[in-house]
Amino acid sequence: MYAEIMSILTYLIIAAVVVFASIKLSDYVDLLDKKTNLSGALLGGILLAAVTSLPELFTSISSTLFINKNSFVLGNILGSNIFNMCLFFIPYAFFFGKLATSKVNKSHLLSLLFMGLMYVTVVVAGFVFNFNHILWGWFNPLSILIVAIYALAILKTPKTEESEDKDEVESKLSVKKIAVLFALFAVLLIAMSIGITYHTDWIVKTFGFGETFGGALFLGVATSLPELTSTINLCKKKNFNAAYGNILGSCVFNFIILSFSDILSFNCGPLYVMDQSSFLLIIAAAIALLVLVPTILMSIFAKTKKTALFRIIYLGAGLVVVGSYIAFLILSNINLGLSFAPFGG
Numbered sequence: 461m462y463a464e465i466m467s468i469l470t471y472l473i474i475a476a477v478v479v480f481a482s483i484k485l486s487d488y489v490d491l492l493d494k495k496t497n498l499s500g501a502l503l504g505g506i507l508l509a510a511v512t513s514l515p516e517l518f519t520s521i522s523s524t525l526f527i528n529k530n531s532f533v534l535g536n537i538l539g540s541n542i543f544n545m546c547l548f549f550i551p552y553a554f555f556f557g558k559l560a561t562s563k564v565n566k567s568h569l570l571s572l573l574f575m576g577l578m579y580v581t582v583v584v585a586g587f588v589f590n591f592n593h594i595l596w597g598w599f600n601p602l603s604i605l606i607v608a609i610y611a612l613a614i615l616k617t618p619k620t621e622e623s624e625d626k627d628e629v630e631s632k633l634s635v636k637k638i639a640v641l642f643a644l645f646a647v648l649l650i651a652m653s654i655g656i657t658y659h660t661d662w663i664v665k666t667f668g669f670g671e672t673f674g675g676a677l678f679l680g681v682a683t684s685l686p687e688l689t690s691t692i693n694l695c696k697k698k699n700f701n702a703a704y705g706n707i708l709g710s711c712v713f714n715f716i717i718l719s720f721s722d723i724l725s726f727n728c729g730p731l732y733v734m735d736q737s738s739f740l741l742i743i744a745a746a747i748a749l750l751v752l753v754p755t756i757l758m759s760i761f762a763k764t765k766k767t768a769l770f771r772i773i774y775l776g777a778g779l780v781v782v783g784s785y786i787a788f789l790i791l792s793n794i795n796l797g798l799s800f801a802p803f804g805g
Contacts, residue, residue, distance in 0.1 A: 467659070467666045471682075474656050478515075478685045481649040485511060486690035486706075488642040490697050495635055502617050504694070504705025505571060505712075511646045512690055512706065513713045515653040515683035516540050520717050524724040533721045533731060536683075538582075538741035541575075541711045542785050543684050545748040547691045549778035551703060552755070555695040556774055560766035562700045564759040567618050571708035572756065574613040576749055578715040581605050583742060585732040600732055603719035610716050649686065656682040704756070737792045744784040751777040 489508045492498060520533045551559050585602040633641070660682070687710050694703035722731045755777045758765060 463666050467663045471656075471659055471663060474652055474659060475682055475685060478649065478652045478656070478682060479689050481645045481652065482512065482686040482689035483693050484645045485642060485649065485686075486693040486702075488638050488645070489690075489702055490694060490699050491633065491638050492635065492642070493699060493702055495638070502705070504699075504702030505567070505617055505709030506614060506705075507642075508690060508702065508706045509709025509713050511649060512686035513540075513710045513717065514646075514650050515656065515686065516714055517717050517720070518650070518653045519683055520721045521724065524721050533718065533725075534582075534586075534733070534738050535741070537714045537718050538738060538745070540683065541714055542741055542744050542748060542788065544687055544707050544711050544714075545745065545752065546778075546782050546785050547687060547707050548752060548755070549782050550691055551695045551700060552774040552778035555698075555700075556771050557766070558695070558698045559700055559759065559774075560764075560770065562698055562759075564704060564756070565618065565701050566760050567616070568701075568704045568708060568756055569753075569760065570616050571613065571705070571712060572749060572753055574609055574616075575708060575711050575715075577609050578606055578712065579742060579745055579749075581609070582715070582718070582732060586734040586738070599726075600722055600730065602732075603722040606715050606719045610712060613712055653683070700759070704759075736796060737788075740788045740791050744788045747784040748781040751780045 485508060489503045493503050516536060519536060523533050523536070581602050585600050687706060690706055691703050694700070694706065718731065725731050755774055758770065758773070762770070
């Protein structure tokens with residue numbers, strides 16, 4: 461009993477540190493956004509998104525290099541993405557009043573476009589290339605295309621925005637000190653990400669859980685905490701550009717993790733192998749993207765959003781995204797008898 465209590469207590473302590481580090485990172489991103497002319501889309505979509513996606517990166521590396529099970533990677537990344545898209549429910553449902561009076565950058569539409577292109581690439585890699593064995597050894601050439609799309613997304617992300625659009629902020633910290641503190645907390649988050657991976661293995665062995673169940677319950681929650689925490693914190697600060705950028709940027713960055721894992725999966729076989737769960741995750745993502753596009757369009761172009769109709773639209777869109785994720789969780793435990801080789805084997 462002592463070992464069980466200690467394993468859970470240690471897990472909660474590590475998770476608390478992850479939450480604390482995520483809050484500090486989003487605080488420093490908000491300060492950088494307000495004290496410089498760097499765009500919120502850049503800070504949230506690239507800088508913060510990359511850091512908060514580090515748990516997924518280290519989990520994927522562990523799956524491919526250490527336990528030789530890259531089947532975990534595709535589900536982990538696609539599952540993380542649909543969970544991230546569910547985070548739009550937070551500003552839509554709980555911060556609508558602040559969102560209705562805020563400006564949102566047009567670059568988020570490009571992020572949605574690039575994310576859609578990456579999903580299409582993964583589908584083609586899974587259904588066409590893998591089933592026809594058009595591979596370079598273990599490596600799928602479409603992983604290169606994913607990297608190219610990500611590079612284009614970075615190039616198209618606005619690097620600066622007009623200073624007069626920034627809210628005034630009182631802080632004695634200089635930009636240099638803020639950057640240093642951001643780097644330090646990023647290192648802390650990396651350390652906790654590595655620690656939570658090994659600690660989950662300890663919990664699974666201590667309680668005798670199955671690896672899939674234990675990983676989904678303990679590792680899945682822990683790797684989603686940075687995005688969840690930073691999104692809530694940024695919405696509280698009315699920095700929806702950085703919040704949107706963090707959510708969408710994390711989704712886009714996760715696809716880079718897929719490409720990186722593909723390179724490292726030389727002992728595991730093909731990475732882009734579709735099963736029922738992966739297929740359902742892609743369907744859920746397609747539904748989420750379809751309902752998110754009009755709401756982001758309204759966030760950008762609508763002159764006034766503070767009406768009952770807009771509140772209903774935003775809330776409805778958030779519920780649809782969350783509902784698609786819940787539907788995945790239910791259907792993935794039912795054998796639907798789906799065929800995953802439409803182009804022949």
